[in-house]
Amino acid sequence: MTIRWGIIGPGSIANNFADGLAQSTSGKLVAVAGRDAARREAFARKYGLTVSHETYQALMDDPGVDAIYISTPHPWHAELSIAALRAGKHVLCEKPAGMNGAEVIAVTEVAAQEGRFFMEAFMYRCHPQIARVLEILASGEIGVPRHIRTQFGFNAPYREGSRLYEMALGGGGILDVGGYPVSLARLIAGAAEGKPFANPVTVRGHGVLAETGVDAVAHGILGFSNGFVAEIAVAVARNMDNSAVITGDKGVIVIADPWVPGRNAGPSDAVLRITVGGETREEVLRDPRMLFAFEAEAVSAAIARGDLQGPFPAPSHADSVGNNETLDRWRAEVGYRTFAETPKTNRKTPGVLPKGLPSVPKAQLAGVSLPVSKLILGCDNRNTVAEGALVWDAFLEAGGNAFDTGFVYGGGLHEKVLGDWIKARGVAQDVVVVAKGAHTPYCSPHAIGAQLEISLDRLGLDFAPIYIMHRDNPEVPVGEFVDALNVLKAQGRIGIFGGSNWTPKRMAEANVYAAKHGLQGFSILNNNLSLAVMEKPVWAGCVTSNTPETLGFLRRGGIAHLSWSSQARGYFLPEELRNRLPADTAPETCFGSEANAERRRRAETLAAEKGVSAHNIATAWVLSQSFPSFALIGPRSPGEIVSTLAGAALQLTSGEVAWLNLEGDR
Helix, strand or coil, X not given: CCEEEEEXXXXXXXXXXXXXXXCCCCEEEEEEECCXXXXXXXXXXXXXXXXXXXXXXXXXXXXXXXXXXXXXXXXXXXXXXXXXXXXXXEEEEECCCCCCHHHHHHHXXXXXXXXXXXXXXXXXXXXXXXXXXXXXXHHCCCCCEEEEEEEEECECCCCCCCCCCCHHHCCCHHHHHCHHHXXXXXXXXXXXXXXXXXXXXXXXXXXXXXXXXXXXXXXXXXXXXXXXXXXXXXXXXXXXXXXXXXXXXXXEEEECCCCCHHHHCCCCCEEEEEEECCEEEEEEECCCCCHHHHHHHHHHHHHHHCCCCCCCCCCCHHHHHHHHHXXXXXXXXXXXXXXXXXXXXXXXXXXXXXXXXXXXXEECCCCCCCCEECEEEECCCCCCHHHHHHHHHHHHHCCCXXXXXXXXXXXXXXXXXXXXXXXXXXXXXXXXXXXXXXXXXXXXHHHHHHHHHHHHHHHCCCCEEEEEECCCCCCCCHXXXXXXXXXXXXXXXXXXXXXXXXXXXXXXXXXXXXXXXXXXXXXXXXXXXXXXXXXXXXXXXXXXXXXXXXHHHHHCCCCEEEEECCCHHHCCCCHHHHCCCCHHHCHHHHHCCHHHHHHHHHHHHHHHHHCCCHHHHHHHHHHCCCCCEEEEECCCCHHHHHHHHHHHCCCCCHHHHHHHCCCCCC
16 A cells, blocks of 8 residues: 655655655655645646645645645644644644644644544654664663763854744744754653653753744753753754764763764765773664655555554654653743743634534523533643643633633733633633632631732733632631622622632531621532542642532532532543542542442443443533532643533433432432
């Protein structure tokens, strides 16, 4: 089977890939698409192509094309990869696969949803010299790898409009070539543990920004949990050594030219120097093919076999995600924010959700003008607008409109980022923001108003339709909290309000006080409520509502419940996915018990009957309570929203709800 390739973006690197395809036995070039007619037609003539598309979509729709190579400027990599995958094509995309790690996660999720091949194009990882280096490391000849020094820098003088320096084109050394030293460092750090890659636990960096705001020169130090250390550097304004030196317990490997052996034209001979015990030998790997031929053949053969990811040592999906997340951290150290990370961005990435998904259901919450989505999106995990927008845009598209924030989240950063997105999208009147404040140790009546003012300023809002006290302080008479909240209500700063991590007793006391004094009472309880009962508080001071006392209180009516950790931190996910969180707050740590294991078994049984996952059953259990019940969720990607929607659309019977919670028979 020969894979028929189309190319989007007929620039210089596309010529290299086309030359590589010409030396491949498993793939051939059949079509090109480009917006510049002259460049497109010149490319078609050079490679003898009879198919030349004016639009990218036309190429994606071409039934004569199996796979697409994307080589546009960086900002369009993720968007075009997603569009091509949704069109049913396999994709090889030039690095970086996205402008940030969040975009790369979205691309890999779409590839999995569509059952199509996707790989980030690091041609050097397909060259035989990398496989040989890994062989030497595995043999133990230089001992355990402890350190790498590697860099990729060149001097391209500033020119106005240059892709390398333009912010709007994703310029700068880290985005252009930083992926090379980072990926090699992570590859070797992984090899030290017998793994395909490792991600750094610390990233430190310093650099020089060009006048356009992109990084002209950047240096970094990566530290790994196994003690491995990487010194890395990149530049678009400075020539560098461009070699790699790997140091082990017993010796050293020097890769003379790790990135472009043969300078693309071929032959792509490579030179390795291995020093052990003071003696150095040189290995010369000879191959008549040009550099990109290895990548073109490896990817074409993988697609022909039905593989969905690149063959090692080419990067896997997880490898590419980790690489781009490391680039994000390095850029942050250097002080380079891309245009997509600025507060005014209106950048959207279409296609991250598959078509035909169920919509998030909504319910009316007394005192809130808009219907409120039964799923409420937690906003405590997105550090930039670029990261947040991918998830929040997808949530809106799926029918969600409620967002949970907190004064303490990210030291205030996460409120600011959400506010920037709301302003950029112009959706202030279309969303329901849950604002929280008065977290311990600032849980006092006097702190509530001051913190709310700061929160609203960060969010760019005048009014919070739902306000939640983040903690209770039993040392304060409950009436003082009711009075303080009613002052804010009278000022038009908040709508309805409630408490998070409050007991039913204190909430009942608050409402008795409110009724006695003609004030608005608490109408929301915002505790943990999940099918798995919290055995160990996730954080100090946390309260679960899955107790007979609290469930009885809620069933008597008058109070709505907004559940945090509604999915028990992933307790109902398949075993291999459960413990991705820190050990002290992992699902088995906080929810592990024999009773909860039985709840999980019952959820799995019911899930099999209904054709969903146990995770979906757990979500449906929260939403199917006899009292108004809403579930806070914390997806970090569009794909995690997709995996939750089936549960939001599922209505369980009262018998099923009770049986799942070990309260009776179905």
